[in-house]
Amino acid sequence: MTDARTALAEATRRLAEAGVASPRNDAELLLAHVLGTGRTGLLLVAALDGAQAAAYEDLVVRRATREPLQHLTASAAFRYRDLVVGPGVFVPRPETESLVEWGLSVIDALEVPHPVVVDLGTGSGAIAGAVASERPHARVHAVELSEAAYAYAERNLAGLDVDLRHGDLADAFGDLDGSVDLVLANPPYIPLAAWESVAVEARDHDPALALWSGEDGLDAMRDVAATSARLLRSGGWVGAEHADVQGESAPAVFVAHGAFEEVRDRTDLAGRPRYTTARRAQRR
Structure with missing residues (x-):
């Protein structure tokens, strides 16, 4: 199991270093997408299982290459x-x-x-x-x-x-x-x-x-x-x-x-x- 808050903080740091304009926002939305919840639902998540952690890692890597957030979630509000979208x-x-x-x-x-x-x-x-x-x-x-x-x-x-x-x-x-x-x-x-x-x-x-x-x-x-x-x-x-x-x-x-x-x-x-x-x- 992976601590959710640690994973979120690490993703935010990596996205900021990659030049993403809104690293915390994007890190949260990607994690919410992986978990099938809204951003507020993240408050209730303590840990990620192996599959969730792997899926999140993949999305963070792709976002760090500046692939659009909306392409990764297949959705735009x-x-x-x-x-x-895509x-x-x-x-x-x-x-x-x-x-x-x-x-x-x-x-x-x-x-x-x-x-x-x-x-x-x-x-x-x-x-x-x-x-x-x-x-x-x-x-x-x-x-x-x-x-x-x-x-x-x-x-x-x-x-x-x-x-x-x-x-x-x-x-x-x-x-x-x-x-x-x-x-x-x-x-x-x-x-x-x-x-x-x-x-x-x-x-x-x-x-x-x-x-x-x-x-x-x-x-x-x-x-x-x-x-x-x-x-x-x-x-x-x-x-x-x-x-x-x-x-x-x-x-x-x-x-x-x-x-x-x-x-x-x-x-x-x-x-x-x-x-x-x-x-x-x-x-x-």
Whole structure:
């Protein structure tokens, strides 16, 4: 038998030395995963048996190589849901919840019985699933290009009323042109030149299709603007996430397109520039 507190302390030390940003948190979550309990349940565990200690050691070693925590547990929390994630799909980040919160406020202000919402580049289905589960009267549509990510989205959106399609956000949903109330997107936005500055967990494990977006990081954002201009009804809204250093360049994409008004950049809960919102102007 292995003392649980000793194992936890040793795992925390090793993860800290490996450069993991939240070593105690990750050590606790990995141990809870091995034991099939929540973090509070760890207080009741005095010792690990041989199989539990071996399984924990394996996960700690893998996390120390900067394999994402969510890949090791096959789960990522996003708002009120736990999503299945793993190799081949972008792991949703808490920052994206700010975009969803804004989107829900837009839905709540609409005076229509069934708002039409589109999630461009849904990945794991995080945004579409949050909207569909929290605002079930909305008609939610989502599209994903990657076959691997699409498979995760299918699992995470099962049981929800979401129209999930496999395709490119740049030309998706031609049948919805001019009828959409809200477009939400968390597109790839990292410039190719920023490779060295990206966290190992993302750079080495998140799919490239979900990370990189041309020399300035805004190629996909331009596609989001163009597709949104086509999909949205007059007065409809779009919200798109971006990197915290794109608080001016991302809104400029929507201004330059010419189809939008009320273009504004918004911050996440940490006060960092995080997503741009814009309203579809009257079509001429």
